[in-house]
Each structure stands twice: as C-alpha cells, then as structure tokens.
Amino acid sequence: MAAVIEFSRQNIRQETGGPFAAGIFEKESGRLVMLGVNRVMPLNCSSAHAEVMAISLAQQKLENFDLGAPGMPEHELVVNWRPCIMCLGALMWSGARHLTIAGSGPELEEITGFDEGFVPDDWQAQLALRSISVTDNMLTEKAVEVFYEFAKSGSHVYNARQGS
Amino acid sequence: MAAVIEFSRQNIRQETGGPFAAGIFEKESGRLVMLGVNRVMPLNCSSAHAEVMAISLAQQKLENFDLGAPGMPEHELVVNWRPCIMCLGALMWSGARHLTIAGSGPELEEITGFDEGFVPDDWQAQLALRSISVTDNMLTEKAVEVFYEFAKSGSHVYNARQGS
Numbered sequence: 001m002a003a004v005i006e007f008s009r010q011n012i013r014q015e016t017g018g019p020f021a022a023g024i025f026e027k028e029s030g031r032l033v034m035l036g037v038n039r040v041m042p043l044n045c046s047s048a049h050a051e052v053m054a055i056s057l058a059q060q061k062l063e064n065f066d067l068g069a070p071g072m073p074e075h076e077l078v079v080n081w082r083p084c085i086m087c088l089g090a091l092m093w094s095g096a097r098h099l100t101i102a103g104s105g106p107e108l109e110e111i112t113g114f115d116e117g118f119v120p121d122d123w124q125a126q127l128a129l130r131s132i133s134v135t136d137n138m139l140t141e142k143a144v145e146v147f148y149e150f151a152k153s154g155s156h157v158y159n160a161r162q163g164s
Numbered sequence: 165m166a167a168v169i170e171f172s173r174q175n176i177r178q179e180t181g182g183p184f185a186a187g188i189f190e191k192e193s194g195r196l197v198m199l200g201v202n203r204v205m206p207l208n209c210s211s212a213h214a215e216v217m218a219i220s221l222a223q224q225k226l227e228n229f230d231l232g233a234p235g236m237p238e239h240e241l242v243v244n245w246r247p248c249i250m251c252l253g254a255l256m257w258s259g260a261r262h263l264t265i266a267g268s269g270p271e272l273e274e275i276t277g278f279d280e281g282f283v284p285d286d287w288q289a290q291l292a293l294r295s296i297s298v299t300d301n302m303l304t305e306k307a308v309e310v311f312y313e314f315a316k317s318g319s320h321v322y323n324a325r326q327g328s
Contacts, residue, residue: 044229045220046257047211056209065208066322086257089250089281093210093322117253118290126282158230158257 001078001102001138004035008050008080009146011037012153019112019150022050022079024058024067027098033075034058040158051079051087055094068095076100080143081108082136085117092130099127100135102143111147113157165242165266165302168199172214172244173310175201176317183276183314186214186243188222188231191262197239198222204322215243215251219258232259240264244307245272246300249281256294263291264299266307275311277321 007021018038025032036053040046054077059065067075076098077083077091083099091099109116120126124134171185182202189196200217204210218241223229231239240262241247241255247263255263273280284290288298 040229040257044223044227046223046229046259047216047220047254048229049257052211056211059208059210063208065204065210084253084257086250086253089248089253090211092279092281093204093248093250095210115256115294117256118284118287120282120284123282130279 001080001100002142003032004078005080005102005139005142005146007035007037008143009149011050012146012150012155015155017042017048018050018114018155018158019146020050020080022054022077024054024096025076025078027074027076029073034061041156046158047086049084049087049090051077051083052090054079055090055096059094064095066095068097074098080146082116082119082123084114085119088119088123088127091132092127097131098133098135100138102138103140104136107144108147111144111151113151165244165264166306167196168242169244169266169303169306169310171199171201172307173313176310176314176319179319181206181212182214182278182319182322183310184214184244186218186241188218188260189240189242191238191240193237198225205320210322211250213248213251213254215241215247216254218243219254219260223258228259230259232261238262244310246280246283246287248278249283252283252287252291255296256291261295262297262299264302266302267304268300271308272311275308275315277315 020038023035034057038050039048074097078100082104184202198221202214203212238261242264246268
C-alpha cells in the first residue's frame with residue numbers, strides 16, 4: 001500500500017494524472033503484477049482510472065481476461081481509496097479475489113471534489129456475494145495527505161458536474 | 165438502435181465477442197461518432213465492454229476525455245441493454261448527456277447468465293442527478309432475440325461466478 005500511495009502522490013507531482021494509483025498483486029506471495037495510475041486527462045480517456053489501468057495491464061501481461069482463472073494464483077487489487085462505482089464494477093469483472101484500500105469514508109469526495117457515483121451502503125456485502133473480500137483502513141492518513149496535496153494544487157477535477 | 169442491435173448480433177455470429185454493442189451519437193443530429201462492441205475475450209480485457217469501447221474510442225476520435233466539454237454538441241450513448249454497474253459508472257464519467265437502451269428488465273441476466281452487478285433501483289434518478297437522461301424500451305424484442313441467440317450458441321459467459 002505504501003508504494004501505491006507514493007505512486008498516487010507522484011502522479012500529481014509529475015502532472016501525469018489524478019491522485020490515484022492501484023496495483024494488482026499476487027495475494028499469497030505479495031508479488032507485484034502491475035501498477036496503474038490515473039491517466040484520464042493525458043490519455044483523453046475518462047475510463048482510464050488507476051484501477052482500470054492496473055487491471056487491464058495485468059490482464060495483458062498474463063494474457064487472460066480473468067485474473068481468477070483456474071491454475072492462477074489469487075490476485076488482489078490494492079488502491080489508495082475505495083473505488084468509484086465504475087471501478088467497483090471493473091473489479092467485479094476482473095477475477096481479482098481481494099480488495100485492499102486505504103479508506104472508504106467521505107474524505108476523498110469532500111477533499112477533492114470527485115464524484116464517486118451511486119455506491120450503495122452494502123457494497124462490501126455485494127462484493128462478498130461475488131467472493132471478493134475487502135481489507136479497509138490501511139495507511140489511511142498517508143492516503144488522505146495526498147488528497148489534500150491534490151486539492152491545494154488547484155488541479156482540474158474532471159466531470160464532477162453533479163447537476164450542472 | 166437498430167444498427168446497434170445488429171452489431172450485437174454480428175458480434176456473436178462472427179465470434180468476435182459477447183452479445184453487446186454500443187454507439188456514441190450526436191444527440192441532435194443523430195450523427196454516429198463511434199460504434200463499439202464487447203471485446204472482453206479477444207482483447208484479454210475484462211473492462212472492454214461495448215460501452216467502454218464506444219466511449220473510449222469516441223474520446224480518442226474527438227481528442228477529449230469529456231464528451232460534454234464546452235463547445236461540443238450533446239452526445240448520447242445508445243446500447244442494446246441497461247449497462248452493468250461498471251458501464252453506468254463509465255457513462256457517468258464520460259460526459260455523455262443521454263442514454264438510450266432497448267430495455268432494463270431482468271431479461272438480460274436471466275437469458276444470458278451475465279451478472280450486471282449491484283445496480284440500485286433508483287439508477288435512473290442517480291443519473292438524472294448528474295444531468296444524464298434516459299430513454300428506455302426501444303426495440304426491446306429485437307434486443308432480446310439476440311440474447312436468446314447467444315444463450316443457444318453455448319458461448320462462454322465470463323466471470324459470472326456469483327459466490328463460487
């Protein structure tokens with residue numbers, strides 16, 4: 001998680017995208033398969049969230065659309081906050097079996113202005129129904145520091161229209 | 165919509181992906197910007213749903229991550245069924261202002277076995293909060309015919325684990 005948070009920080013400091021990073025790791029060995037960072041603005045692609053980048057690139061590397069395919073080690077998605085509704089769906093389809101996040105509270109939306117969509121209160125139970133477990137609150141304060149740094153930078157928050 | 169449904173049919177007949185197609189159109193003129201079809205299995209990418217393909221390719225063509233950017237005509241996403249939770253999120257981030265679908269009932273999941281995720285009952289109201297309007301039930305029967313054709317084909321339904 002520390003590496004993922006550091007990449008989220010570097011992604012705003014280097015002006016290469018939004019304040020998010022994600023990694024696909026092998027659950028048991030902890031081996032990194034692929035890191036991804038938010039690339040929406042530089043790639044002109046609103047779906048290029050860190051989670052979608054990490055999942056898609058890991059699937060390219062492993063040459064399989066299913067990270068939970070038979071014979072494969074279990075994979076986990078590590079990300080510096082609770083995924084938005086698009087990325088929760090992407091996780092559901094990815095075949096990853098575990099999600100580790102630095103936090104899931106309102107801090108992200110409050111500090112940065114991003115709209116995370118209509119995530120239901122029972123999202124963890126919904127993932128559990130699909131055999132995806134969740135570890136929350138890992139290095140929370142360090143992740144929040146990056147959101148404050150992003151907010152202070154005055155960077156553009158894309159598509160947070162919310163009624164406009 | 166007829167063209168989108170025909171592409172969804174050809175995508176299974178040509179064995180180029182799942183039974184889904186989507187298009188980004190200019191709302192007022194009806195001009196097609198980009199068509200996309202489900203490419204999950206051939207691309208080894210679980211996020212390559214028709215909606216994400218159409219949105220991402222349209223954004224590449226228009227060189228903008230925001231299909232609702234100032235100075236642009238309003239865009240709509242046309243798709244042959246209610247998007248899954250990932251694609252509803254992708255729509256929310258895309259900047260498109262309207263969604264037209266052939267149907268939104270349980271038929272898709274019942275006939276094909278796909279898991280559309282934890283879509284809340286008030287998803288249309290949630291989109292409306294973000295200034296995205298919805299037209300439902302356009303050529304419903306024709307869309308459902310394709311799902312039956314897919315189910316009969318015995319094609320693989322990926323990642324519909326639902327607890328396994």
